[in-house]
Amino acid sequence: MEGSRPACPTLVLALGGNAILQPGQRGSFEEQYANVRATAEQLVELLERGYRLVVTHGNGPQVGNVLLQNEEAAATVPPMPLHACGAMTQGLLGYMLQQALGNAAARRGLSLTAATVVTQVVVRPDDPAFNHPSKPVGPFYDAAEARRLAAERGFCMREDAGRGWRRVVPSPEPLAIRELPVIRRLLAEGVVVIAAGGGGVPVRALGDEGELAGVDAVIDKDLAAARLAMELGADGLFILTDVEAVALDWGTPRQRSLGRVSPGELRRYQTEGHFAGGSMGPKVEAALRFVEAGGARAGIGALHQALAVVEGRSGTQIVPEPAAGSLEAVPARIL
C-alpha cells in the first residue's frame, strides 16, 4: 500500500470524547482547552508528515451542558431545539480545535490554516430510527419533571436504570454531507477542515425541491465520519479514542486485542456480538463501512498514539482482503 500512496493522502479522523473532555472533568473552558491543546499536538505530527486532515469530533458532554443551560434558563430564554444546540457546539468545539491546531503548528514554525465548516448531515425522514428513539441526551430528571417535559415539549423520556429519567432522541443514519463541496475544496487547498462535529446537524428534506430542515436527533459521530470519508474518497479513516485497540471478549478473562484484521473477519466478530455493549459498536461499524465501500484502510486506536495508528503501528487496523496470490495475504493478527 505504501508504494501506491498518493503524494498527500487525505485522512478523516474521528476524535473520541477524550480529545476534548476527560472523565471526571466538569467541562470548564480551561479544562477542555488543555485537552484540545494536547490533541492538536498529536494531529500536527500528522500534518508535518504531509497528511491532509478532516477532523470530526464528538459533542456529547458539551451538548448535554448546553441543553442543561437551556432548561435552567427556560423561564427567561426560549430553549433552542437540539439541532440548533448541535450547531452551537460545532461553533464552540470547532473554534477551540482550529485555534489549538493553528497554535500547535505555529510553535513548530509551520504555517497552517484550520477552519471549521458548520456541517449539516442529511437523514431520511422515514429512517426507522424515528420510530425508536434510543439515544439519551441532556440531563437526568425526576419522574415528575420527566412527565412535564413529555407533556409540554413532546420529549420522549426514558428511565435510565436508577439514575433518573432522560430524554431519548432518534439516531438516524447519515445519508449525505450537505457541505461536502466546501470541505472537498478546502482540503484540496491544504486547509485542515473541522467538519461534522457531533455527527453534524441532522437535517431532512422538506418536500421535493431540495429544501432542508433540522430535526431533533443525534447522528453517531463515527458513522458520520465514515460517510464523510466515503464521499471524499479519503485514503484512510482513523477513529482515535481512549482505548488502544478493538478487543474481543471485552471485559472477560479471555479479552484480547485485535491488530490487523480483514473486514470479513471483523464482520464475523461483530455478528457474534463482541461489540454489542459499550461504545465500540459504532466505531467498528464505521470502520467496516468505509473499508467495505472501497476504503484502503481504517484504524481504531489511541488518540495519544495518533501517528502510530495512522502508520499502522498501533491500534486495530482494518484492511481489505487482498486479491488471491497477493503478497499481503497475511492472516489477522492478535496484538
Place this chain on the structure above:
Amino acid sequence: MEGSRPACPTLVLALGGNAILQPGQRGSFEEQYANVRATAEQLVELLERGYRLVVTHGNGPQVGNVLLQNEEAAATVPPMPLHACGAMTQGLLGYMLQQALGNAAARRGLSLTAATVVTQVVVRPDDPAFNHPSKPVGPFYDAAEARRLAAERGFCMREDAGRGWRRVVPSPEPLAIRELPVIRRLLAEGVVVIAAGGGGVPVRALGDEGELAGVDAVIDKDLAAARLAMELGADGLFILTDVEAVALDWGTPRQRSLGRVSPGELRRYQTEGHFAGGSMGPKVEAALRFVEAGGARAGIGALHQALAVVEGRSGTQIVPEPAAGSLEAVPARIL
C-alpha cells in the same frame, strides 16, 4: 462604474440585528428562523444577479441569551467565557443562515452552497479599548449580584441608567481576519460564505510565534465587516439594517436622509456629531473606512430593499470623490 464592474462582483454584506430577531421578540428558534428565511429571500435576489456574497451578522441578543443561560446554570455547568459564547453563536446563526439560504435558492431552482466559517478576528493586546471597557453584554443584575460577579469573576460592571447593572467589555479594533484565506478560496468557488458573525471571535497574539488566544471582548460587527471587505478587496460593502438611510440631525425636526455622499462630506458630518448617538456611528465609520481604503462603494440601507441598496437605488451610498473633471463630479444628494 458599471462599465468597469468585473463579471462576478464580490460584496460583503453586514446584516443588522433585525435580520435575525425583531424588536419585542423573545428569541425562540421559530421566531429567529422566520426572520432568517425572509433575510435569505432578499439575499438570494442578489445571488440570482450574479453577485458573490460574504455575509456577516450581529449576535447581540443571541450571545446575551447564551450568557444568561450560562449564569442561570452556573451551579451545575461551568460558564463558558464570552469569546467561546461568541463562537457558539457563530455556529447557531451561521447554521440558520446557511440552511435558509440553501432553501431559498432551492425554491428558485438554483443550486447553491452556503457555508459558515467560524472566524477569529485578531486584535492588538495593547488596543486602548482594553483600558476602557465600554460594550454592555448579557443580562442586567442588581447591585449585590454585580458586586459578586466583579469579585468572583473579575467582570467590569457598570450601572445602566436605572435599569440595573451590566457587564461591560472592551470593544477593540479588528486588525486581521485569521480565516481570510479560507473565505477567499470559498468565495472564488462561488460559495456564499457566512463569516465573522458577531464581529468574529476576538483573539490576540500570545508571544511572538503566531499563537492566538481568545479574549473577552466584542468587536463591532460593522467594523469587522469593513476589515473583511478591505482584506478581500471586495467590490462593495453594504450594511443592511432596519433604517432606510443615514440621517442628519437624527431625531430632530430637521432630520433628513442622506442619499449619495462622498466620504469627505460624510466625515464632516461625522465630525460634527451627527452620528454620535445610537447605532449609526459604527455603520458610518465602517462604510467610510472601506471607501477611504479604496473600496468602490459602500451602502447603508434597509435589509428589505437589499437589491435596491446594492444597485444604488436606495439607502445612503458612499462613493469616492471622482477625479477632477470626471463626469461623475455630482454633489451629494439629499433623498
